[in-house]
Amino acid sequence: MKKLLFTLWAVLIAFSMHAAAPYQFIANKGQWPAQVQFAADIPGGRLFLEPTGFSYNLQAQEDGHHADDSAPQLIRGHAFRTRLLGAQSMSAAVGEQVLPTYHNYFIGNQPSQWATQVPLFAAVRYRQLYPGVDMVWHTAASQLKYDYELAPGTDPEIIRLQYEGLDGLEVVNGALQLHTSLGVITEQAPIAWQTDASGRRHPVECQYVLAGHEVHFTVLQRNPRWALTIDPALIFSTYSSASGSLSANVAAADAQGQVYTAGYVILAPFPVTVGAYQTQQQGLNIGLLKLNPAGTALLFATYLGGSGQEYPLDIAFGSNQEPILLNISSSSNYPLLPSGGYDRTNAGNQDYVITRFNTAGTQLRGSTYLGGAGMEGSSLSAKASSIVVAPNGDVLVGGITTSNDFPTRNGLQNTRPSTSSVEGVVARLDGNLNTLIWSTYLGGSGEDQVNDMVLAANGSLYVCGSTASSNFPLGAVGLNRVTFGNTDGFVLNLSGTGNSVASGTYLGTNQADIARFVDIDASGRILVAGATLGGYPTTAGVFQSLTATGRVFIHCLNPALTQTAFATQIGINNATNFLDSNYITGFGTDACGRILFSAYTTVQSAPLSTDALQRNPRSLYLCALLGDARTLVYGSYFGGPQAGGSTISQTHLHFAASNQITRTGDLYHVECTTSNQFPTTPGVYAPTRIGTASNAGGIFKFSFSGGLAPLRASIAPVLPGCAPLLVQFTNTSTGGSSYRWNFGDGSPIDTSFAPLHSFATEGRYRVRLEVRPPLQCSNNTDTTSILVVATTPLPPQVRTDSVKCGEPIVLDAGGTGTYLWNTGETTRSISVSEPGTYSVATATPGLCIAEKRFEIKPLTFRRPPNIITPNYDTKNDQFKLLGPLQGAELRVFNRWGKEVYYSRRYDNTWQGGTQPAGLYYYLATRPECGINYKGWLEITR
Secondary structure: OOOOOOEEEEEEEOOOOOOOOOOOEEEOOOOOOOOOOEEEEEOOEEEEEEOOEEEEEEEEEOOOOOOOOOOOOEEEEEEEEEEEEOOOOOOEEEEEEEEEEEEEEEEOOOHHHOEEEEEEEEEEEEEEEEOOEEEEEEEEOOEEEEEEEEOOOOOHHHOEEEEEOOOEEEEEOOEEEEEOOOOEEEEOOOEEEEEOOOOOEEEEEEEEEEEOOEEEEEEEOOOOOOEEEEEOEEEEOOOOEOOOOEEEEEEEEOOOOOEEEEEEEEOOOOOOOOEEEEEEOOOEEEEEEEEOOOOOOEEEEEEEEOOOEEEEEEEEEOOOOOEEEEEEEOOOOOOOOOOOOOOOOOOOOEEEEEEEEOOOOOOEEEEEEEOOOOEEOOOHHHOOOEEEEOOOOOEEEEEEEOOOOOOOEOOOOOOOOOOOOOEEEEEEEOOOOOOEEEEEEEOOOOOEEEEEEEEOOOOOEEEEEEEOOOOOOOOOEOOOOOOOOOOEEEEEEEOOOOOOEEEEEEEOOOOOEEEEEEEEOOOOOEEEEEEEOOOOOOOOOOOOEOOOOEEEEEEEEOOOOOOEEEEEEEEEEOOOOOOOOOOEEEEEEOOOOOEEEEEEOOOOOOOOOOOOOOOOOEEEEEEEEOOOOOOEEEEEEEEEEOOOOOOOOOEEOOOOOEOEEOOOOEEEEEEEEOOOOOOOOOOOOOOOOOOOOOOEEEEEEEEOOOOOOOOEOOEOOOOOEEOOEEEEOOEOOEOOOEEEEEOOOOOOOEOOOOOEEEEOOOEEEEEEEEEEOOOOOOOOOEEEEEEEEEEOOOOOEEEEEEOEOOEOEEEEOOOOOEEEEOOOOOOOEEEEOOOEEEEEEEEOOOOOOEEEEEEEEOOOOOOOOOEEOOOOOOOOOOOOOOHHHOOOEEEEEOOOOOEEEEEOOOOOOOOOOOOOOEEEEEEEEEHHHOEEEEEEEEEOO
16 A cells, blocks of 8 residues: 655744734734733733833733633733833824734724734834933844843933832842732843944943832943943743633635634733732634644734634635634624624623635725524534535525524524424535525434535535434434434435435444534545544444544435445543543545544544554544555654643543544645644744743644545646647646546547647537546546637738839738738838838737748839920920929030030929930939939920
């Protein structure tokens, strides 16, 4: 068996830190109170920079928080403020070293309070904070610093700091210790130096001087002629931080491979008062990050939410690759557009909210609530939900509700089937999220939940989830019509109009079972993946692993859901209930038909392949099976440390984790972790975790197939041309390894990638290309065709003209296209003054090459009349030069050679003058035309 290739990048990321500069300074564009000029996230809180001071707000949770917790968490906080006494209130704080990313803030439902494309900086400078003093905030050696830069002659004691809201303030071993109820912040003993005229630094001794709550600096033995820099550094203590914490739950990539990840974040607000405080957790908003395809750069971070609590559950992409988030929200002021949106109010204590962004994250394209008076979704990541975008742009949402009045319309179940349990729901909205097209409950008498959905080619919807109902609506036909007991998985085929079920089946054992993901393979078969605590019924010959009691099951059915193609199970956990073993985190099939999944694991003996990336047990298990599930082609551990013995898992298990497996075999996955040992790769945006207490998101891309592209046959268009037509075909197919070209002209099949072919005669030829995947893939093929038109050559056009004396002739090829004259010129028209044959070839897209010839003849003229009768009867009185001889220089001679008449530019008016009758000779010249004409004339009187 050929080894399965893999590629990998991994990033350990938090919403409050920056990879290149751990402390980044965010400009205020209206997202904070007006007195804030910049803010920076710090361990456990946030620093706010104001015109004449700076404020800290630190927060910590009373108890360890988990993403499944539903009750509001008690937050302990401590805020304090540092005032710069005597500072100039109008000093300008200016960002320096702008960073290549930006933030967007959609907090609350007042657009005037939103802020987009907010710049971030690596440093902030206060100019002339005191006369001759600049203050610069920046990062050095991963420490937050604020330097004072003093001009020569400036007394450092002018700088005075007053601290408000601290529990204590003291100088210990030269360092300034700021005591709070949450821990100690240490401002290290200041380093100071002076800079001479040549730029050399000279260290000087600098000390804090503490007087009550005021601090100033004293510098010993300084040279007043040199500039002075005072450089303190802040060190934050370690405690259970809440602010900046991230519960990462969603990861996916758009069609260009740009990676989105979403979670909720806890960000400390600007403190109104100072001192210690306790409060209920609020403002848990969503953070949406977008990374470039290589994971090396953060493109933007967008914050979304209201005054309550939000959590992201799933993401999908429209045809223009705009991200659409499915979230839950308890906020009454969740961000909506000024008008539109299907539902503009939160109907209960928690609703679904769906929000569509532009690809830059700077605009809301649509946003709406969806829910009733009860509760939609569950406790943060405890229950999964699903969002799918239809080919026409409609948005489908699947999830759960406890509402009796969940909005239904034209659905299968328009009233709640039970009044005492959780129900599944499926709804369809238009792409702008303004109209509810249809909506239905999906449940029976027990607890039911919808976990995942996938659209079929015929527009119907396959839905999977779990049910405790014996009367769950499964349609008229299906494989298993009777529940197995306990909680079962299910899959059903719901019509595209939401009002009928064609077929459905229970899936499970006599223990707890959940169907978590559903997919459709290239042949139209339905694959369901989930978790089971029982012995899931498998088919003969499949690969399976029974070493653990908690297992992933994979069940493949025909489209009618009446027959099993295969079923298998793989043990990955020995937990006894789903709350402790939220198993499968991602599932799908690739273009080769292979079955791919990721899952949380705690076992030491998951089945591994010889080319496993990680053989030591970790928090995740990655697996690939051949399309018939008979062969394990890849198995590996990955992720953070695995829990074992007395060790508490540092990975937070999210049943609602929404990760993506693409047809190219790429897994985009995020792990919510507190571990510093999540494996990252060189060069990524955030290779290390900042801090030690709060959650971070370990996001990675893993390619099971080494970047296999989806199988797609494609040929670039060919313009019509003139027979014989020689065509160099451009093959734009993806995912293929062998090709068959049929040119439609009776010639042999060509198997090259991009053939060169000649169509000998005129005609219309249907060229077909069949593409096959690599040998290790399935026997799938894809075909396409294009029309090639070879046209009849056009006959050449011939035009004639003559040289005009003193005037060039303009030859115009006419038409459009590209031109080549036999003179070498390539313009549409040329000017000529010499006789000859001139030809031009005109190439016009879609037409044969047209040839045009111009025959330019030499200059010709009529011989002048050679007799005049100047008797003033107006008939033949004057000697006249004709044609190109007109205007020539004229000399007339008598028979003895004497010149008798001269005109520099003859105007046809000479009547012989006083010359007697007789025979005369003349010379007419036009040098500019090369004319020297001799003739004779007779004068008769």
